[in-house]
Amino acid sequence: MDRKNAWNKYDDEGRERIFSFADSYKNFISECKTERECVKEAVRLAEESGYKNLFDVINNNERLEAGDKVYAVNKEKAIVLFSLGKEPMENGLNILGAHIDSPRLDIKQNPLYEDSGLVLMDTHYYGGIKKYQWVAMPMALHGIVALKDGTSVEICIGEKSDEPVVGISDLLIHLAAEQMNKKADKVIEGEDLNVLVGSMPAKRDNDGESADDLKSDVDAEDTNKDKASEKDAVKAHILSLLKERYGIEEEDFLSAELCVVPAGPARDYGIDRSMVIGYGHDDRVCAYPSLIAQLESENPEKTSVCILVDKEEIGSVGATGMHSRFFENMVAEVMDRSGQYSELKLRRALSNSNMLSSDVNSAYDPNYSNVNEKKNTAYFGKGVVFMKYTGSRGKSGSNDASAEYLGKLRKIMDDNDVAFQTAELGRVDLGGGGTIAYILANYGMNVIDSGVGVQNMHAPYEVISKVDLYEAYLSYKAFLKDA
Ligand code: MN
Ligand code: MN
Secondary structure: OOOOOHHHHOOHHHHHHHHHHHHHHHHHHHHOOOHHHHHHHHHHHHHHOOOEEHHHHHHOOOOOOOOOEEEEEEOOOEEEEEEOOOOOHHHOOEEEEEEOOOOEEEEEEEEEEEEOOEEEEEEEEEOOOOHHHHOOOOEEEEEEEEOOOOOEEEEEEOOOOOOOOEEOOOOOHHHOOOHHHOOHHHHOOHHHOOEEEEOOOOOEOOOOOEHHHHHOOOOHHHHHHHHHOHHHHHHHHHHHHHHHHHOOOHHHHHHEEEEEEEOOOOEEEOOOOOEEEEOOHHHHHHHHHHHHHHHOOOOOOOOEEEEEEOOHHHOOOOOOOOOOOHHHHHHHHHHHHOOOOOHHHHHHHHHOOEEEEEOOEEEOOHHHHHHOOHHHOEOOOOOEEEEOOOEEOOOEOOOOOOHHHHHHHHHHHHHOOOOEEEOOOOOOOOOOEOOOHHHHHOOOOEEEEEEOEEEOOOOOOEEEEHHHHHHHHHHHHHHHHHO
């Protein structure tokens, strides 16, 4: 049984719509490379669509009713949005979920050091990566530095075309005889993912004093120490630039979250422009269309919900991951504000819900065809992917969606002319993966893994098909309307 090619559904006008949706998506993922940036943009788009901050609603003791739209942000790294439906919430919610964290390199808390006139920053990688892929390419620094006075400084270096980038070196092939014999997971080791950020000492004036030191208000004693030590002159210069541009000092790295991510925008891929290459399609290629479908859900029958969470790449842990009680608490708050809350009704709302837990799937790649079983593989161009189960070694750790729920979804997709395919992640016993699906399924709700096929998953640049992105968006809209 073969699934149809989704492109064939579309005439010129239809293809135009797909390309224009992909353009908006490219802008989103080019601007928003961290969970914090995604949340900030989601709030902006939500407010533009008439969403109110749930915490304002609570503080002002306002009531909510059908047709109202609210959002709640969890520690700047996760967000949940509600478009209140006509039916009581205890009948169940229609929930879209995706994650907005992506694999990357996090700057350590004490990162800066100078070695032979070069200044580097130590990193600890985040999520599962092939480390050898993250070297010898332009990288950008994104994140925040929290100061002791309670304010934060936002940092983004390396995205505009006239801004500098940073990066991690690789060994020249000429001297790589030993390296080339190493196993792939040892070619570049985690502790060697050090980012080069500078190589120039501060300019000296005629008295032999650093001109930058005179300008900056670095503590005089430190300045003298730095001058005395030629060895740290480059690091001192970097610190003085950071002080001048961002008002931060070396100790402020202790309370910073800085991420090293591939620099530059997402781009069209293929001579026919049918695909997009970019950083972090996993999982913003599901988060973005979920968010847009949610924002377009007005006066639904059942309450529409969109959850965008952090920390999926490291196990959905922590206060901002899916395991956090934040989502459940916010459902309770919305029920309370709309006069529907009781502990029992909350539990009913959750267990009666339907969810599309969206995450990327591995798209068939002719270069690596042997990792798939071809009948049960996701393909570029065949639409949104439903994965009944994920897991590894006998479905272990998987949310195995029920046949009945899949039956219901097939009808919704067919009724709304959405192209979909079914798949599992690779051949049996070859590997596997997990998502946030099983966590929500703990409430007893219907959950299925769905999403978009990706090539090069977890590489600095991943690839998706524009029509699959568009079909995902259509599937989310159909789901919120009809589930
Ligand atoms: Mn993912
Ligand atoms: Mn992932």
